[in-house]
Amino acid sequence: MGSYLIRRLARTLLVMLGISLVVFVFVRSIPGDPAVAMLGERATPAAAAALREQLGLNKPWFFNPANPLDAQYPKYITALVRGDLGTGLKSNIPVLDDLKSRFPATAELSVAALLVALIVGMPAGILAALRRNSIWDNLATTISLLGVSMPVFWLGLLLSYFFGVKLGILPPSGRLGTEFDIAPLTGFNVLDALLRGQPAAAWDAVRHLILPAIALGSIPLAIVARITRSSMLDVLNQDYVRTARAKGLTERTVTTKHALRNALLPVVTVIGLQAGALLGGAVLTETIFSWPGLGSWVYDAISQRDYPIIQGGVIFAALVVSVVNLLVDLSYAALDPRIQYS
């Protein structure tokens, strides 16, 4: 297990290095100039050229014959090794500081969305499999189809307007009511509020989480429900399940003890894959719900061509996806005793 972990971590490191190079080249290859984007409507060629020089963007990408280290990538990678992701071109805020404050917001939302997906999607999938071709099955299938096909931005706006404005029972957007302020500890508002003894603020943070979590969780929910259904159907038709039933076990015991555990493997794989999808989906959800996370931050940086932020955001997101997938791989061993890592 130990050597497996070391191998995986070493591979992750190589992947990160590769990604740093790809994202470095990619952001500089897309048309549009950060200096022009910073100057906006007032950008003249002369002003943009002067600003480009100030920002060091006029230097060669990889190799400067006059001074080999005075090029953009060597400087970037040297700083990266030291843990310095640079500073936002416009804001001058260290990218790492922004990551520290924004990642917990995205993580909190993603966890909530995943909970929505699991709490609703798995029982729906199980029910659909157990009551195949019944009204429950049709209902679960229809909801999955809706979840997968409904655009997140549209669902988000609909939820916000209906529950936030029309019914007025949940906040339309934001992460915390303005009557509260929670000094960050972990960055997870609900947790921090509880740790700091602010139960009212914790409840308010939960209320703010509900709508964006439903919007972000809609697609994973649908996928989890469908995979659970098909996986359960597959397992329920296995010989060992028939044997369990023949032994006279109750249907509940057959389902929960024998079928469900084996049916969970593909679901866990899907959850791992959804971690990346959640980070991607967060871009839209966070923008609609004014959620101060990574998604809206990187999205703004892309439109502004803020290279250090795009690079830092992408590398960090890749790291998160790698780690989540590693955890998923490790969880296989816990779910299936036949799987061992060495």
Next chain:
Amino acid sequence: MKKLLLTALLSTLSAASAATLVFGGNGEPVSLESGNITDGISILVQRQIYDTLVDFEDGTTNLKPGLATKWTANANNTAWTFSLRKGVRFHDGSAMNADAVIFNLSRWWDKSHPYGFRDQGRTFEIVGELLGGYKGDATAVIKNIVKVDEYTVRVDLNKPSSVLPDVLAAGYFGIASPTAIKKDGAKYGTPASKPVGTGPFIFQSWRTGDRVTLLPNKLYWGEKAKVDQLVIRSIKDASQRLNELKAGTIDFANDLTPDSLKSVQGDKNLVAVKRPSFNVGFLSLNNRNQYLKNDKVRQAISMAINKKEIANAFWNGLGTSNASFLPPVLAWANSSKVPADYKFDPAAAKKMLADAGYPNGFSIDLWYMPVSRPYFPTPKPIAEAIAADLSAIGVKVNLKTEDWAKYLQDRNKEPGFDMYMIGWTGDYGDPDNFYGAYYGANASDDINWNPANVETLLQQGRAAATQAAKAKVYQQLHEITYNAAYRIPMVHSNPLAAARSYVKGWTPSPLGSEPFNTISVPGKK
């Protein structure tokens, strides 16, 4: 459990009892460091924390004293002397005096200033834009900054400028505490620092991506804030700002889309607020294009577009169309020889096109912005309306767009766009801020038209000491640019804002933001 619930209830009640004013901003401030910003929401937040040397009268672009009580120029406008207000202290208790003002001006203008932090990414690009460059640059307006005495600062100029006080009144240039800048170093202005000014509100916290919280400055030298707390939330999406207003989770907001007007007016809890117009949305026509270099073609295009109808259709009464590049508040600089409105006459336009040698018209590209701005809130449908008008005289328009950063870059790259939509929102109340941005030596290279007489007039306008003298100069510019028809003004819009009905004392400035110390929220629940 009961105890927990009671605690929750009590903390909710005590939090709600304070008079908190909540503003829905159209994003997050980029930085709270004065002199190093260009975006509207950073200016809006900084206007609460900092004072500028010179200020604007409520709801206008007329100057009034700020941290300077008096400002005078020498005979030829090459030196400005600012007399500073005595007894003013920064929020950290340090004194606002000539040293503090010189410290601020110098770190913006002098690239070698030890507290300019240029080696750590600071660019202060707005100084280059509005003041011609930095210390030592041949184009720089400022030559030297001199301490006359403890409360007097003189700014010597390389060339005459009558607009220096107007420029320094712009929201970019709040005066910050040197002590705080020295203490926070290169972190100053980021969420990890504590920005310190002399303004009506004191910085309390900045929760990244979410909100900035400010407290009233009880020792403010001017009108003191009327609320216990000011929260400026970051709500990027305009429809979401409207939702929050309707839900009562924010008290007031800027930059709603014109099509929200009916929804705001239909809600008894809301009041629609039309910000005075201080912008221009226009079409730029490129002289490099074989058709557009013909004077008659450009005039025909101008005559074929029904600007009034387009303004009515897409701005919902929140925009006016006239024949001036300047917004209505600067109408004193318009020429009476130019008609107030453009003539809309498709038949005459078609004839003019035939006279130019194109009886069957031609094909041309029209680029529209991929982003919404107050001067063009819905660029694509507006472009479609323009294309429809031009097709009536035989000009076939190909509509094009691209990513905003690329759009801004490509318009200045040869051969540029044939015809494109762009606009401008003013920084201060002088015609130079409009004409100078799009005509003359410092302007974009997008139309390939920069005659010497235009640059000369711009220089004369900057040097003219009185409004009457300026008017004479800008009237000539108005006539020249109107007849040339390289830039065709389409609209001056009133950006839509809205407030809950209990919000009192809000006087929106044409400049897009104002200090909120005049606002109270009696009756807010």
